[in-house]
Amino acid sequence: MLTLAGVSRSFGGVYAVRDVDLDVADGELRGIIGPNGAGKSTLFNVIGGQLAADSGTVTFGGTRIDRLPPHRRAALGIAVVFQGARIFRGMTALENVMVGAHASFDSGFLSAVLRLPRHFRAERAIRSRAVECLERTGLADWADRPAEALPLGQQRALQVARALCGQPKLLLLDEPASGLRAAERERLSVLIGQLHVDGLTMLLVEHDVGFVMRLVDRVTVLDLGAVIADGTAAEVRADPKVVAAYLGKTSEVTT
């Protein structure tokens, strides 16, 4: 479904991502790990379109996407959950999720302004889809609460719900577990596991190695921008290159 071939991106002459090849199959949950500064976020942003690659190609569902802006990639079915709790304050949880659906509905600006029936039909459809997404992420009881009143774990789930509301084919998650307490982490892990069972293709970039290893089908390990290992959790854990990359760094491969 997603293929990267020879993707590189540098900042000021220093490679953040270097000659990366990556193949994510339909329905796969792929983890991307690596020590601090390994290039995980840069790679994530190159796939989502927030950063342009200097060279290489990114193909999604057979279409070259590496020159497309983020909104065009979103329209093709790539949804992104960024680092940190990016919620719309002053809006309810339900409204936050509804925002995620607007990209995939074309009710048109003019009909919205003129309040045409088509616009109302679209709004109703968006609302009911958003309610489903809240239910799917365990947030139904929070629907009418201001988004900022939700605990951090629920705010993360809300970001996932918003992404799901656009009915993506590929969900990109950048460090979704960061800052969460153990119980919240566990709930998020169950949610991602359930989406995987439902068949959603996901790419999980995460600092917390243990969180990734328990969840994913395959793990890709980056170090200094390059892929140093790719395989099942057990294969990657036993790889001397991976152990060496993590030695003396703040993250522990065994956590």
Ligand SMILES: Nc1ncnc2c1ncn2[C@@H]1O[C@H](COP(=O)(O)OP(=O)(O)OP(=O)(O)O)[C@@H](O)[C@H]1O
């Ligand atoms: N906008 C930028 N400008 C300059 N250098 C950058 C920029 N973004 C990333 N880098 C550099 O690119 C390298 C990879 O950074 P990146 O944030 O992708 O790594 P990471 O694996 O996500 O790290 P972390 O786990 O600490 O978030 C680092 O050396 C970083 O300093």
